[in-house]
Amino acid sequence: MTSQDLISQANGIPEEINGLRMTRQRQEIYKLLMGERSHPTANEVFMRIKESLPNISLATVYNCLEALVQHHIIRQVNFDREPSRYCPNLDEHGHFHDEATGTIHDVKFKPGINLTDILDLPPHTVIKDVEITLRGQLAFS
Amino acid sequence: MTSQDLISQANGIPEEINGLRMTRQRQEIYKLLMGERSHPTANEVFMRIKESLPNISLATVYNCLEALVQHHIIRQVNFDREPSRYCPNLDEHGHFHDEATGTIHDVKFKPGINLTDILDLPPHTVIKDVEITLRGQLAFS
DNA sequence: GCAGAAAATTAGAATCATTCCGAATTGTAT
DNA sequence: ATACAATTCGGAATGATTCTAATTTTCTGC
Structure with missing residues (x-):
């Protein structure tokens, strides 16, 4: 059993979705989005995700969100030129x-x-x- | 006859549209947009408008575009997070x-x-x- | 299990569209 | 003409996002 397996087990999220390896960071961000109906911005995700991952960096939040979007796991939503928001409703x-x-x-x-x-x-x-x-x-x- | 009148006369654009005074810069930008179907960005407008107004500043292009948008004379169009584009089709x-x-x-x-x-x-x-x-x-x- | 390769994460610097600022100019009203 | 307001201007500041280079983690073949 790899550490990846353990992460997945604890989270109830599969190791891989649509060909994207679900690392701890990606899982937590995905879980957060699934639990929120608020369409948070990257920065809002960053602030809230620190509760479960205190050492995560903003760059990683952006990386993870981009990966999730590109693998069609979440959607990116833009209003005019406001910061992008993220949405788990496909x-x-x-x-x-x-x-x-x-x-x-x-x-x-x-x-x-x-x-x-x-x-x-x-x-x-x-x-x-x-x-x-x-x-x-x-x-x- | 004011200089404003002269500007309008030469351009065939009224002195005022929807309560917005049409200065020389606003008129030229509006005219440029009307003649283009290409949905240019602010920077593209800036580069092309220099032919008729060589001394215009980029800040003024942004100011004018914003004024025209707010007075419902043109529309602002956004694609994802790309630079805004401007459109005279209402x-x-x-x-x-x-x-x-x-x-x-x-x-x-x-x-x-x-x-x-x-x-x-x-x-x-x-x-x-x-x-x-x-x-x-x-x-x- | 272990070495090496590949992928992911990180902190901080860089980017770039847009906005802000203060000064100068132009327009309007008296 | 004179004063007051609006507009323009160049350059500096902002802020979301991306890039970079270094480190850490994960995967693959033995």
């Missing part, structure tokens, strides 16, 4: 940014809706990624 | 980023489509702004 969905509170809500498509049905795309287009972001306010919650 | 539309060539194409909605018809928004939401961006490739043009 379903096709958009993001609503409530300006009053600063919170971000996932927005699902209504059932049966296909993006390509509603957009007038140039012919022969292969779409790799779609990002839908909405800004506004929750009038009275 | 119709509700999305942007397709062709990874092969780096070019950006406006994407219209099919007629009769309303964003709120297809998204499952939280109740009592007031949407101020929508951004739809697509990444992919033009298979064979």
Whole structure:
């Protein structure tokens, strides 16, 4: 039994996801994102992850987040030029940014809706990624 | 007749749009954007605008673009964390980023489509702004 | 298990789009 | 004309992100 096995056992997260070796740091960051609905920034992840990994560096947080994004384990979400946020929800969905509170809500498509049905795309287009972001306010919650 | 009048006369652009005084710099930048379908970045605008305004500063380009955006005269478009791009098309539309060539194409909605018809928004939401961006490739043009 | 290779992590420096600052210029109103 | 406000300007500052080089950890073949 390798130390990698032990890490995985303790975390309940497999040793590898989508071909990415889940090191301790990647596991903890992934676990943190799964437990948060708040779409944290890299810096927010960095501050919160220190509870479980006091010696982690910001560079590693960026490295891990990038690795997780590139292996389609999490998604990176950008609002205008604000710091990137990270999201463990892989379903096709958009993001609503409530300006009053600063919170971000996932927005699902209504059932049966296909993006390509509603957009007038140039012919022969292969779409790799779609990002839908909405800004506004929750009038009275 | 003020110098402002003269500027406007020569450019064919009104002295004021949406409550924003159209200075020489703002006019030239607006005119440049109207003539380009290329969604240039601030720096690209800066380089091209020097032909008509050799002494303009990059700070002014940023100032003008921001003023034009805030007065809803142009739109700011962001792809991931790349430099912002600017677009004179005010119709509700999305942007397709062709990874092969780096070019950006406006994407219209099919007629009769309303964003709120297809998204499952939280109740009592007031949407101020929508951004739809697509990444992919033009298979064979 | 062990040597060597490969991958991951780290701290700090570097990058680069954008914003800020203070001074100078231009425009507007009286 | 004179004063007050808005705009422009060059350069410095900011801040998220990326890069670099060194160290540590993990993996592979014996």
